[in-house]
Amino acid sequence: MNLPSSVKVSEVVTRDGFQSEAQTIPTDQKVGLINKLSTTGLRRIEITSFVHPRFVPQLADAEEVYRRIERPTGVEFIALVPNLKGAERAVACGVKEINVVFSASEAHNRSNVRMSVAESLENVGKIVELAQEYGIKVNGALATAFGCPFEGAVTVQQVMRLVKEYLAMGVASVSFADTTGMANPKQVYDLVSRILDRWPDQEFSLHFHNTRGTGLANVVAGLQAGITSYDASLGGLGGCPFAPGAMGNICTEDLVHMLHEMGIKTGIDLDKLIAVARYLQELLGRPLPGQVMKAGKVSDLHPLLPS
Amino acid sequence: MNLPSSVKVSEVVTRDGFQSEAQTIPTDQKVGLINKLSTTGLRRIEITSFVHPRFVPQLADAEEVYRRIERPTGVEFIALVPNLKGAERAVACGVKEINVVFSASEAHNRSNVRMSVAESLENVGKIVELAQEYGIKVNGALATAFGCPFEGAVTVQQVMRLVKEYLAMGVASVSFADTTGMANPKQVYDLVSRILDRWPDQEFSLHFHNTRGTGLANVVAGLQAGITSYDASLGGLGGCPFAPGAMGNICTEDLVHMLHEMGIKTGIDLDKLIAVARYLQELLGRPLPGQVMKAGKVSDLHPLLPS
Numbered sequence: 001m002n003l004p005s006s007v008k009v010s011e012v013v014t015r016d017g018f019q020s021e022a023q024t025i026p027t028d029q030k031v032g033l034i035n036k037l038s039t040t041g042l043r044r045i046e047i048t049s050f051v052h053p054r055f056v057p058q059l060a061d062a063e064e065v066y067r068r069i070e071r072p073t074g075v076e077f078i079a080l081v082p083n084l085k086g087a088e089r090a091v092a093c094g095v096k097e098i099n100v101v102f103s104a105s106e107a108h109n110r111s112n113v114r115m116s117v118a119e120s121l122e123n124v125g126k127i128v129e130l131a132q133e134y135g136i137k138v139n140g141a142l143a144t145a146f147g148c149p150f151e152g153a154v155t156v157q158q159v160m161r162l163v164k165e166y167l168a169m170g171v172a173s174v175s176f177a178d179t180t181g182m183a184n185p186k187q188v189y190d191l192v193s194r195i196l197d198r199w200p201d202q203e204f205s206l207h208f209h210n211t212r213g214t215g216l217a218n219v220v221a222g223l224q225a226g227i228t229s230y231d232a233s234l235g236g237l238g239g240c241p242f243a244p245g246a247m248g249n250i251c252t253e254d255l256v257h258m259l260h261e262m263g264i265k266t267g268i269d270l271d272k273l274i275a276v277a278r279y280l281q282e283l284l285g286r287p288l289p290g291q292v293m294k295a296g297k298v299s300d301l302h303p304l305l306p307s
Numbered sequence: 308m309n310l311p312s313s314v315k316v317s318e319v320v321t322r323d324g325f326q327s328e329a330q331t332i333p334t335d336q337k338v339g340l341i342n343k344l345s346t347t348g349l350r351r352i353e354i355t356s357f358v359h360p361r362f363v364p365q366l367a368d369a370e371e372v373y374r375r376i377e378r379p380t381g382v383e384f385i386a387l388v389p390n391l392k393g394a395e396r397a398v399a400c401g402v403k404e405i406n407v408v409f410s411a412s413e414a415h416n417r418s419n420v421r422m423s424v425a426e427s428l429e430n431v432g433k434i435v436e437l438a439q440e441y442g443i444k445v446n447g448a449l450a451t452a453f454g455c456p457f458e459g460a461v462t463v464q465q466v467m468r469l470v471k472e473y474l475a476m477g478v479a480s481v482s483f484a485d486t487t488g489m490a491n492p493k494q495v496y497d498l499v500s501r502i503l504d505r506w507p508d509q510e511f512s513l514h515f516h517n518t519r520g521t522g523l524a525n526v527v528a529g530l531q532a533g534i535t536s537y538d539a540s541l542g543g544l545g546g547c548p549f550a551p552g553a554m555g556n557i558c559t560e561d562l563v564h565m566l567h568e569m570g571i572k573t574g575i576d577l578d579k580l581i582a583v584a585r586y587l588q589e590l591l592g593r594p595l596p597g598q599v600m601k602a603g604k605v606s607d608l609h610p611l612l613p614s
Contacts, residue, residue, distance in 0.1 A: 001496040110611075111611060149608060151608070184605075185308070185527045185565070186569040186570065210520075210598070211598060211602045212565070212599050213522075213564075213597075213598040216521050217526070217527045217565065221308065246601045247598060254521075258491055258524065261493075262493040290520075291553050292519050294552040294553045299459070301459055302456045302457055304414050304417075304418060
């Protein structure tokens with residue numbers, strides 16, 4: 001089994017996780033959570049989105065969150081930027097790294113941002129230009145890269161064409177998002193292998209949802225194909241609009257636990273991370289999908305009681 | 308990615324799943340569920356255990372369940388047999404195939420059956436002998452093959468020694484069980500590869516629990532190493548005594564969904580199987596861990612509403 005020796009984990013809970021929470025989470029709690037996360041050894045945290053508050057009221061406090069968090073050296077704080085207005089807000093805020101996104105499928109892109117893919121490309125192009133003017137690093141995410149809940153299959157050709165567009169803009173990395181959890185391990189391995197054959201020196205990352213239970217299986221396929229950068233959400237928070245009761249993003253602490261068990265380094269203190277996941281579970285007042293915080297680590301042995 | 312073209316799935320819900328249910332499930336419902344399962348294309352169902360009713364009161368109706376179920380051609384109905392008394396009951400009942408089990412770790416075996424591994428080997432040897440006398444097929448399961456919740460790591464040497472013991476008895480196949488969900492994909496790949504190097508023509512199977520979220524990832528590792536036979540439990544029913552709130556066995560319909568998405572045949576009608584999983588969920592009156600019955604199949608597309 002061909003595996004990398006280390007992996008970079010990007011935490012997305014306060015953006016991708018929180019954006020689907022119905023109840024408003026106070027800014028203090030967001031800042032507190034991010035501050036806890038920055039002490040775990042995580043080196044990348046997508047903290048919020050500069051989205052219009054009308055669309056995602058939960059993230060209306062993006063500026064305040066960005067300004068108030070502690071910024072220990074070695075941790076990168078990233079914000080999602082959906083449009084030029086959002087990019088201006090990010091610039092004004094002094095953000096150093098942003099993620100941009102559009103969907104590989106026309107139907108999902110229209111449903112999500114009311115634009116065609118071509119229009120989104122133009123939109124994203126403008127954001128990237130502005131960011132570059134201010135020396136802001138940009139990562140390009142491709143939503144529904146493994147399938148669209150409206151259209152079904154997304155072809156490898158379509159994905160490769162859009163990667164080319166992203167790279168032509170000069171983004172630092174491209175991320176493939178399985179937005180509604182449609183990917184399977186074989187598909188991940190096949191797609192990623194083709195991408196890395198074509199662009200062997202380019203940085204890519206993967207963003208999986210565990211909607212149908214294959215989240216960590218898809219990670220293992222990605223690892224085998226050569227990808228060493230993964231998004232995940234603390235406690236597995238983050239839903240799928242079409243699947244009530246289904247899992248959200250892959251769970252950060254479950255991912256880190258699996259990687260460490262496989263001998264793959266992440267630089268993360270798993271005990272600290274699990275403690276923060278349990279804190280989040282208390283904060284939200286309901287059980288989250290994360291398994292390791294319930295089951296304990298494999299290395300947490302149980303006392304043998306006399307029978 | 309080296310994958311088999313087809314996989315044999317063994318359903319264990321009415322044994323491994325039901326044995327940890329606190330509330331007694333009426334025999335009628337068990338028989339009804341098994342009858343539904345036999346129409347899905349599943350070809351192997353472990354239906355009950357001839358265990359002493361004092362230890363697992365839930366399965367006290369083993370004889371009645373075995374006698375009352377319909378037996379369509381092409382479906383094998385298997386019973387777990389923990390001791391010689393259970394074997395006699397199985398013989399009296401006319402069972403054609405049994406599973407026997409002991410743990411690879413001393414501490415788990417003592418905790419589970421109050422015997423040393425050596426004593427269990429003797430016990431299992433007697434069961435196998437009796438079964439062979441009556442022409443009953445026997446599969447040998449090795450619990451805690453990927454780790455023990457009391458002792459921690461279980462060595463490859465220990466596992467190989469016990470496989471050798473099983474094969475010397477003349478069992479038809481050996482199953483490696485990750486009883487408390489401690490396995491990781493690298494470990495699965497490494498262990499199974501060594502086993503298949505040593506016994507390339509022997510039938511082996513894998514039994515995973517999703518306690519820490521890696522259940523299907525472990526399956527993919529097993530597939531890559533060459534194993535084509537997997538246990539799973541409808542709806543993901545089946546707990547882990549040390550992990551309240553954690554997942555149980557890997558979920559049959561989620562497994563079948565993933566395999567089909569990967570182009571691997573199972574002979575199972577997934578829609579029928581999902582319908583039975585939903586029926587089980589209603590029967591038990593609580594949400595089960597299975598994801599596909601909540602999220603739908605990848606191929607279940609959603610209508611695009613006008614925005």
